[in-house]
Amino acid sequence: CTPLSTAHSHPRCAGCMCSAEEVDSRVFSAELRSCQYLCDFHLHLLQTENQLKTCLRQHRALRGHLVLQWTVTRLIEGLEWDRTGGLILGLGLVWDWEWSGQLMWEFLSSTVSEKQ
Amino acid sequence: MFKKKTAWFSGSVRRGIRSFWVSEGGLISRWKSADYLFSDDATCHDTKRIFDTDDYARDRVTVFHSAFLSACQVRNSVKSVPIGHYVLPPFSVQKELKAVIGRFIWEHDKSQQGEQREGS
Ligand SMILES: [Zn+2]
Structure with missing residues (x-):
């Protein structure tokens, strides 16, 4: 067993159990999110990434809003x-x-x- | 090992890893369509770009460290290596996590890889 998995593993953590045949880059996050028994490592990973992703989504929405506002202003000015x-x-x-x-x-x- | 699976590799991943992927039947593709995304460095511009996409913000993409493939190579198996231990999150997340958890598994592997490279 790996040093990390022995130190932090939860016997039923999806992040620790799934092999590359079961999950890939597209579904791993969703798999982690749907798991009820996460180890310390995967729980913290999920929580920390959640904070960043919430921020990112807000920034992206704001960016979209500003672009729309700019376009409308330009159109009216034009x-x-x-x-x-x-x-x-x-x-x-x-x-x-x-x-x-x-x-x-x-x-x-x-x-x-x-x-x- | 990786038949019919597609992967994208960041420029930060060493060539030997890519050759291993291809030699085991894996295919190379663009990051948008690849099943697996591998990088060795979250601060590398091609990897940072992925973390700035809607796909990342909406849980549709995870980047893994290429040390996962090295581990598969050493054990000659995919099933016995938990890919979830090899997540490579953005640098800011890494910093926060390290304060709580300690080192990432691929940081342990780095020294082993160094030894292997020097040995081969
Ligand atoms: Zn876990």
Whole structure:
């Protein structure tokens, strides 16, 4: 037995029991996550990686959000003001007036407050 | 030993390991499609790139240390070597884990590999 497995193994830890014929790089994490009896090593590994992965997911979501925001801003900046207004009004006509009036008002007040 | 299995190897893995994989019937493929991912160094840019993917963040990929293959070679068996002992997590995780657990198994193996290489 390996020094690490004798020091930390739990008799039923999936991380210590599974051979490469049962798990690979694609399913190992899920296998570990679904196991109820993890040894010290695999439990700590799972917990520490969990913290990092949560952080990573949040960062990736934020990155995606910023890219979307940047694209929309660019799009609005790229369009002339009357064309943007016309587009919103046109879209409003298709759906309903109240909605487009509301949107026009929000858009106008945001551009005015930005200029101030 | 590795018939019909595919693997990706980081540039940090020594060539002998790759030849062993191929000689045992394993195939080499891109990291996105490989069944097994092997690296010797979590700070190597090709390995770091994997840790920055959605696949890693969503539990769809684990990188293993190539010492696993060395152990298979020595024992001439895959079944008797628990692959889960050879996980190579990102460097920040390694640092935190070492503070609690001590050394990784592939750090023990490193000295043995060194001896083998010098001997051969
Ligand atoms: Zn374990």
